[in-house]
Amino acid sequence: xxxxxxxxxxxxxxxxxxxxxxxxxxxxxxxxxxxxxxxxxxxxxxxxxxxxxxxxxxxxxxxxxxxxxxxxxxxxxxxxxxxxxxxxxxxxxxxxxxxxxxxxxxxxxxxxxxxxxxxxxxxxxxxxxxxxxxxxxxxxxxxxxxxxxxxxxxxxxxxxxxxxxxxxxxxxxxxxxxxxxxxxxxxxxxxxxxxxxxxxxxxxxxxxxxxxxxxxxxxxxxxxxxxxxxxxxxxxxxxxxxxxxxxxxxxxxxxxxxxxxxxxxxxxxxxxxxxxxxxxxxxxx
Numbered sequence: 001x002x003x004x005x006x007x008x009x010x011x012x013x014x015x016x017x018x019x020x021x022x023x024x025x026x027x028x029x030x031x032x033x034x035x036x037x038x039x040x041x042x043x044x045x046x047x048x049x050x051x052x053x054x055x056x057x058x059x060x061x062x063x064x065x066x067x068x069x070x071x072x073x074x075x076x077x078x079x080x081x082x083x084x085x086x087x088x089x090x091x092x093x094x095x096x097x098x099x100x101x102x103x104x105x106x107x108x109x110x111x112x113x114x115x116x117x118x119x120x121x122x123x124x125x126x127x128x129x130x131x132x133x134x135x136x137x138x139x140x141x142x143x144x145x146x147x148x149x150x151x152x153x154x155x156x157x158x159x160x161x162x163x164x165x166x167x168x169x170x171x172x173x174x175x176x177x178x179x180x181x182x183x184x185x186x187x188x189x190x191x192x193x194x195x196x197x198x199x200x201x202x203x204x205x206x207x208x209x210x211x212x213x214x215x216x217x218x219x220x221x222x223x224x225x226x227x228x229x230x231x232x233x234x235x236x237x238x239x240x241x242x243x244x245x246x247x248x249x250x251x252x253x254x255x256x257x258x259x260x261x262x263x264x265x266x267x268x269x270x271x272x273x274x275x276x277x278x279x280x281x282x283x284x285x
Contacts, residue, residue, distance in 0.1 A: 052276075053120045053143060053283075057084040058110055060127030060262075062170045062204035064091030067126065067262050069196050074272045085113045087132075090202055098167045101205040103132065103216060110136040119143070122279060125150060126262050127236070130227075131212065137221050144282045146226045146275055148261040149236040154215030155245050161214040166206040175201065188232060188260040188267065197263055220246035224282035226275065230256025230267075249278065 055075060057068040065084035075082045086093030087106050096105070110132055114121055120143040125133030130150025137145045174185040180194035189197065225248040229238045235258050238250065251274060253260075256267045 052078070052080040053122055054081040054083060054117050055122045055124055056110065056114055056117070056133075057082065058123065058125035058129035058133050059084070059087065059090065059200070060125075060129045061209065062168075062173060062202060063197075063200040064093075064202055066091060066196065066200035070193075070263060070265055070268055071124075071272065074268060075276070078272075078276060080276070083113070083117060085110070087129075089205070091200075098203055098205040099165045099207070101208055103135070103208045103211045106132045106208065107135045107139070111139045114140040114142075122146070124148070124275070127151060127258065128208070128212065131216060131218075134218050134221060134225070135216065137223055137225075138219065142221075142223050144224045144226070144279055145221060146228065146279070148228045149230065149233050149258050150227065151212045151216070152236070152240050153218040153245060155217065155243070157215040157217060159214070161210065163210045163214065164206050167203045168206050168209070169203055170201045186257060186259045186263075188255060188257050188264045190265075193263045193265065197259055218245075224285065225249065226251065226278050226282075228253065228261060228271065228275070230254075230258065230261055232256055232260065233258045251275075251278075 057065065057071060059065050059067050065086045068084040072082045072084055087109050088094045088096035089098040089101060093109070106128075110123070114123070114136070119141050121140070122144045123133035123137055123140075123142050124146040125131070126148040128151050130147030131153065133142075133145050134147060134150065134153060136142075175183065175198075177183070178198050180191045180198060183189070183194050183197075186194050186197060225246070227241055227244075227248045228251045229236065229241070230253045231237075232255050238252050241248070241250070251271075253267055253271055256264060256271075260267050261271070
């Protein structure tokens with residue numbers, strides 16, 4: 001069940017799908033899912049590579065689409081049509097009263113944005129945005145979904161937890177200074193990368209955060225799902241997804257923090273090709 005490109009011999013790596021031919025940075029693990037069958041018969045030849053499809057990038061809590069700066073540049077250079085979006089009340093997104101904004105509102109934002117582009121498309125989300133992407137995938141018939149250290153879906157909702165209206169800032173995620181040199185939550189980012197992270201920060205909905213704490217139940221996705229985690233991410237490590245209520249593929253990135261998955265250029269040099277190879281493999285499966 002565990003396939004690690006880092007631990008395989010060169011001959012063994014050549015037998016792996018492209019996204020499993022990792023270069024020492026990532027380990028890949030697959031939770032088995034039933035193979036998808038062609039509606040036109042089992043004897044049909046494999047589908048041709050459909051090529052890059054539009055990718056919608058969904059940011060996390062208390063930040064904005066600016067957090068995707070390096071992802072957007074790398075994906076566009078690779079020929080992908082890239083569309084970072086701002087959720088309501090974030091960045092230059094639609095104005096909103098975040099004090100009463102719920103997770104369903106963020107999902108509605110993604111659905112409206114994606115439908116304007118039209119299918120097929122891919123959703124990639126980070127942190128809270130990863131959960132929002134999973135919640136929205138069925139409504140837009142996404143062809144694939146990638147979640148970078150997402151807020152994890154729950155099996156049940158704890159209705160005893162209070163759902164409070166209000167707002168909070170990035171200080172609740174350990175960011176109490178705007179000095180790039182004083183960011184213990186971003187150990188694998190250089191000063192320039194930390195500057196991008198800090199510029200992306202903003203307020204967040206406490207109601208939406210309380211909803212995530214109480215539990216967000218997501219139905220099994222109608223498309224392939226890849227979950228990416230980092231070994232240096234103490235907030236959302238791989239173990240947090242052990243009880244995920246549906247199938248997924250997994251890649252774990254050595255040394256990557258929560259922020260490193262979106263802004264560490266050292267990490268992204270290997271992570272982004274791994275993700276795009278997985279997308280092409282998933283499209284042909």
